[in-house]
Amino acid sequence: MQNYSYNNPEALKSLIDPARVHRDVYVREEIFKLEMERIWGQAWIYVGHESQVRSAGDYLTTTIGLTPVIMVRDMNGRDINVLVNRCGHRGAQVCEARNGRADGIFKCPYHGWTYRTDGALRSQPSPAGYRDVGFDAGATDFGMPRVARTGQYRGFVFASLSATGPDLADFLGDMRETIDNMVDRAPEGAVEVTGKTCHRFRHPVNWKFFTENLHDAMHPMVAHAGTSDAVRQYKEQLAPDHDPLPEAEVIAPFGGSYDFFDEMGFVGLPHGHGYMGGGISIFSHYQVYPDYLEAMEQAYGRERTEEILSFNRHNGLIYPSCTIRDNIQSVRVVIPVSVNETIIESWTFRLKGAPPNMLERTLRYSRLINSPASMVGPDDLDCYIRIQESAEAGAIEWIDMHRHYGREQRDGDKVRATGTSDMVLRNQYAAWLEYIT
Ligand SMILES: [Fe+2]
Structure with a gap:
């Protein structure tokens, strides 16, 4: 472990070689704290989907980096607020449940201070004690503050702890097309989260x-x-008509095969975003259910349906917080906990107006x-743990990403590479360095 502090840009730049990453990036507490402040505290982070807070008072809790937040449908029924989930009194976390309905009020379990769904302080027990003592009940500090910025794109809610930086549309850039395609795959042009919860998969490793x-x-x-x-052996054993x-x-x-993934290709985007495929992907050979096709053609016509269904991206990454598989309507969310602990949430979405077999496939996936x-x-996960342990032990100093180094092609603000290029990693580290320095 390097024995100096990463308190200046030059020290941080020395961590990326540029085709190798120093192990400290995965194991140093100091780096993790900087990431929380400069990446997770700056970028737009995926919080949830509007269908999870359909009615006034509906809420869910999550985190932005390490900051606990509540996403709640305001009692006006229109706005979706993202509030810091802490009491303005002594700082206790107010709301513990993963989701629920607030009936217009959040109440701190410690001293009973209450808040409205816009975060304003509503009441304190025995309020006389706060009169004429220099306490301003209207001050933002004493409420549950809204995060600096909240935005939506086609029902997907993002928030940023930073008041400055690109607006949400610019931040998403080309990744908007991945979201568009997921929504357009619904005959009714809208998607919704299924159920109240998700698969939560604890990874005892660094989020990256x-x-x-x-x-x-x-x-x-x-x-x-x-x-x-x-699976291959099983298919070979099947009778031809089975x-x-x-x-x-x-x-x-x-x-x-390697050729299959090479052909799929990789497109890297600004801010660390990226996706595989476009033309072909791992979804290319999925069967198209006749009843789904019929519903789509009725909604969009034959030509537009073909266009929507031939859009074959794989693992659209909106760096650093989520990845979308538009073809299968699955969204996975990255929740960093500590330098070596991460929760991956996996949410399934339903295409409105699609037959049940489509949701069944999403759930199966x-x-x-x-x-x-x-x-x-x-x-x-087994492979991540092997690297985490090697890096922690100092068994490896530099983690490699040389494959096809320098062979990528610039295309405006995009970078294109063959599917097995380590450009898929280098693009994330280009953004990482930009954020962190
Ligand atoms: Fe894998």
Whole structure:
């Protein structure tokens, strides 16, 4: 471990080589704190979807970096507020439940101060004690403050702890198309979160291993080989006229060849965002259910339907906080807890106006790929833990990302690379450095 402090930009720049990352990036508490302040405290962070707070007073709790927040539908029924989840009195966390309905009031469990859904202080027990003592009940500090900025894009709610920086539309940039495609895949042009909760998958590792894995196309055929081999063998045993189980179409692409992932390609975007595919992806060979196709063609016409369904991106990353699989209506959310602990939430969405078989497939995907008991996610976690432990032990000093270094092509503000290029990592670290220095 380097024995100096990362208190200046030059020291921080020395962590990225530029095709290697120093292990301190994953194990140093000091770096984690800087990330919380300068990345998670600056960027637009995904908070939730409007369908989770449909009615006045509906709320959910989460964090932005380490800051606890409540996303709540205001009692006016119109606004969605994102408030810091802490009492203005002594600072206790006010709301503990993951979600619920506030009936217009949040009440601190310590001394009973209450707040309105816009965060304003509503009441304190025995208020006479605060009269003529220099206490200003209207001051923002004594309320539950709103985070600096809140924005929505087609029902997806983001918030930023920073009052400055790009607006949400500019921040999302080309990733808006991924969100558009997810919503456009609904015959009624809207999506909604299913159920009140999600798969929560605790990862005892640094948060960046998850974002780095999203476009790492050199690992599926190795790390997930056991599962994909089993699916291949199973399909080979089937009689020619026998349809494989629906699980097979979900798992099989995880054993795709190097050529397949190279052809898929990677597109890196400003702010660390990126996606694989565009033309082909792991979803290219999914069957199209006739009743879904009919509903889509009725809503959009044949040509537009074809356009929507041929949009094949994989793992759209909105760095650093979430990744969207528009084709399968799944959103995974990154929740950093400490330098070596991260929660990954996996939310499933329903396409409004689509037949039930589409939601069944989304749930099947989530169960087989994303859940803590799935056939794919735990393989990845096992690999992250191996790196985390090596980095903590000092068994490795620099973590490599040289593959196809310098072979990427600039295309305006995008960068294009073959699917197995480590550009998928270097693009995130370009943004990381920009934020942190
Ligand atoms: Fe994987």
